[in-house]
Amino acid sequence: MIPTLFGIMVLNFVVVQFAPGGPIEQIIAEIQGTAVGATARIGGSGSGDVTTGQSGGPSTGGESAYRGAQGLDPQFIAELEKQFGFDKPAHERFFLMIKNYLVFDFGTSYFRDETVVNLVLEKMPVSISLGLWTTLLVYLISIPLGIRKAVKDGSRFDIWTSSLIIIGNAIPSFLFAVALIVLFAGGSYFDWFPLRGLTSENFDELSLLGKIGDYFWHLVLPVSAMVIGGFAALTQLTKNSFLDQISQQYVLTARAKGLSERRVLYGHVFRNAMLIVIAGFPSAFIGILFTGSLLIEVIFSLDGLGLLGFEAAINRDYPVIFATVYVFALLGLIMNLIGDLTYTLIDPRIDFEAREA
Secondary structure, three states, X not given: OHHHHHHHHXXXXXXXXXXXXXXXXXXXXXXXXXXXXXOOOOOOHHHHHHHOOOOOOOOOOOOOOOOOOOOOOHHHHHHHHHHHOXXXXXXXXXXXXXXXXXXXXXXXXXXXXXXXXXXXXXXXXXXXXXXXXXXXXXXXXXXHHHHHHHHOOOOHHHHHHHHHHHHHHHOOHHHHXXXXXXXXXXXXXXXXXXXXXXXXXXXHHOOHHHHHHHHHHHHHHHHHHHHHOOOHHHHHHHHHHHHHHHOOHHHHHHHHOOOOHHHHHHHHHHHHHOHHHHHOHHHHHHHHHHHOOHHHHHHOOOOOHHHHHHHHHHHOOHHHHHHHHHHHHHHHHHHHHHHHHHHHHHOOOOOOOOOOO
């Protein structure tokens, strides 16, 4: 895990160094009024602190390496470089960053004037809510449906559910989100669910049961949109895993002994067939949590980690970019480890001890 995490950080650091633009170019664009994009922060706390040091005199010699810096005082550019740490060579900045990350010191955002840890903790509840409930519902739907399809393989039920699965897999979740808004959030038909946010404005005034109900009321549409587009692959995996096990010799032997079909399925087949499905739960949760919710967050105005990472990439907010990559990669590796250990919980016959040839 350690060399993998280090390699991930090296590759991302190198890619970002070669990406066009950067935080200094962003500051220059905001000063000159040429910053564009929905996430541009003109006059934000980061740029505001810097602009107070501008001397205002035109550049008198040499061309700056930064796009749009022509006409700005070189001393001001040097102050920007020092503030953002670009007065040090790239390798020195990288190892300093890794040293700080080992103690979970992620620094301060360039443009939000807030520590990265506070930003991540602030956005985490939204992403955790979407990822956790979506993953649970996907598994609660996919496993029974996949088992049923395996038992009824080739039947009319299997055929029409496969058709629904193909449709659900073919249509992106954000299109479902738009359709749900039009149908149920005050679009053209019903106004049953809220359009934005994770809680209502009067959330603090509600009782405990009222807060729980309000929370889930806001989650219905975004989670539904993510579930509809996310259960197809797991359902097919469950079905194929069961079909593979049902054809094994031990199943034929169990049936020959007179065991009921339910006993055969859930007493013998289930543990072996569910090995790959259940063990994949941690990685599935991480995938849904960090990669599947950006457009859903944007559509439903949910300020989570997906939107935070997108804004950081647009604004070249390097501390947020690298911190989120580090945290996501670390969590992903830990979840993969948990997934491997889950194999031994499901089937104690599996172990990871080295074997001599």
